[in-house]
Amino acid sequence: MVKNGQTSITDVAYRPELGAPIGMDVLDFTELRARGRRRGIDLGAPMRPAFHHLIHVRAGTLHHSVDFTDHELPAGSWIWIRPGQVHRYTPADLATARGTFVIWQPGFVAAEPPYDQSPLLPTGPHARAVQLALRHLTQEYADLASIPLDAHIEAVRHLLAVLLLRLAHAGPAPASPVLADDTFRRYHAAVERDFARTHRVADHAASLGYSVRTLTRATLAATGHTAKQHLDARILLEAKRLLVHTDASAAAVGTRLGFTDPGDFSKFFRKRDGRTPLEFRAMARGRGG
Structure with a gap:
């Protein structure tokens, strides 16, 4: 998005339509475009929603960019985007493809997206199962008046959880599945909240009541990286978002x-990316050599 000549990231708050269950919403591509127009949001510009997106392409192809990764989503595919990720649509695809968006606030269901955010294309019985789960959720979502509101909200909450569970088992099983434990989940949340406040794992460990060794062990088990690498990667990701999607100086x-x-930032960036911040910006915007 451009504001007064300056590129920026649009922060998008959760604002369901009137009559939507509290905490979640289901809409198709046509309604998404209409909402964008009503709210003055350029769907082709970078945006950072504060809520979950589950996107299913029913027909056609959707090209979608999520944090510097471009995805081509054919018919039958799904992608789950976490709150805080910067993503952008291809408006022309939204006009020709057909599909469904399920959006919900953090905490509406207990399930969290897998650490790997790769798109998923279920096949065979898995494809039928997730389609059935989506139809059941969509039907219950639209049937607002037949049962009390509290019961309706609980019904769609459970049906969304069923859909997410089905999707979680629709892809190839990892070679060595490891569930993130509560220690890593707490550390990950602390990093998301405070990565700009402190760059030291020891500070996060102290605030959480863990040792650095405990955080490192939990992070290695969940991600294959150390606690310091996890923290540095989050700082680097935010730096790249700001360098590409805003016109702020590197300093x-x-x-x-x-x-x-500024010199410390440049050294941090170059050590982890191999380029200076401005070299990265030029390459990402298509002006690199």
């Missing part, structure tokens, strides 16, 4: 991310 980006010296 301003570093300050926003908690670096007091």
Whole structure:
């Protein structure tokens, strides 16, 4: 999005339509385009929603970008986008493809997206099962008046959980499945909240009541990376988002991310990406050599 000549990321709050169950909403591609127009949101510009997106393509193809990864989603595919991820639609595809969006606030269901955010294309019995779960959810969502509101909300909450469980088992099983434990989940949440406040794992460990070793062990089990690598990757991701989707100077980006010296930010970025912040910006915007 461009504001006064400056590129920016649009923060999108959760605002369901009137009559939608509290905490979640189901809409098709046509309604998404209409909402974008009503709310003045450019769907082709980078946006950072504060809620979950589950996108299912029923017909056609949807090209979708999520945090510097471009996805081509054919008919039958699904993708789950976490709150806070920066993504953008291809408006022309939204006009020709058909599909469904399920959006919900964090905490509406207990299930969380897998750490790997790759699109999913279920086949065979899995495809039939997830389609049945989606139809059941969509029908219950539309049937607002036949049961009390509290019961209706609980019904769609459970049906959404069923859909997410079906999708979780619709892809190939990992070679060594590992469930993230509560220690990593708490550390991940703390990093999401405070990555710009402190760049030290020891500070997060102290605030959570763990040792650095405990956080490192839990993060390695959940992600294959150390606690420090996980924290640095989150800082680097936010730096890349700001460098590509805003026109802030590299120094301003570093300050926003908690670096007091622009040189320290440049060294941090180059060590982890291999380019300076401005070299990365030029390459990401198609101006690199």
